[in-house]
Amino acid sequence: MLIINYLNYFFMKINCPLNYTMTLIGTKWKPLVLFHLLEGASRSGVLQKKVPEISNKMFTQTVRELEKDGLISRKVYPVVPPKVEYKLTKRGESLEGILRSLDKWGVEDCKN
Amino acid sequence: MLIINYLNYFFMKINCPLNYTMTLIGTKWKPLVLFHLLEGASRSGVLQKKVPEISNKMFTQTVRELEKDGLISRKVYPVVPPKVEYKLTKRGESLEGILRSLDKWGVEDCKN
């Protein structure tokens, strides 16, 4: 199963850039979280409040996956209570064009 | 349930353009189908073959939803065997920027 995912990943990367991109950001919450991080680094709780409808579980899951895929980075400050900061990596920043065009399209479409 | 979807739709449209856009194109196959239609109108079978991995069912379901949302139009020629052509509407065409940036990002990311 793992090997199949692995092969599938490279197959798509080469043959279908668009779908490849979608596998990295095509979930309900990923684009939103990334979009808010365009404003700059944010600590966990603050970022989560920017997406008020997201559940605790989905927030954690979303940032975990974004981190695993190298789109955001996670910095833990060894204090109590804990402090965690997320920010876009270079790779994540390169999504800015996509994120802004998704947002802009929604705004424009709303006018009709 | 229907009324809730309806309200939710307008809520999102106003409050979260990015997510609103994603509800229209954020499935496994929609972006790909739309992307291929950027080349111009295409009849059903031809379009489906451009997305070779898609199942018959998902193809129909995908174009049905895109049509319902006014992103593509469907023209039936009254011949036998049937001939059906799909093409982007104006609204669908306005997604070009998003679709190309999704594709381009995948291509660029592949280089790393």
Add this chain to the structure above:
DNA sequence: ACACTATAATACTTTTTAGTAAGTTATTGC
């Protein structure tokens, strides 16, 4: 001792999305 904090994990359920396989239609050409 105990509540409070910010962050996160886990178990479990529900909902949504996608896949498989088979059937339908209505005419043409043999």
Add this chain to the structure above:
DNA sequence: GCAATAACTTACTAAAAAGTATTATAGTGT
């Protein structure tokens, strides 16, 4: 009268994504 055609539908199953509710951690202030 039967196969071939293009487009589509339906019933059923499987997999993925998302939601709910509960619990964990570990030091601080009372």
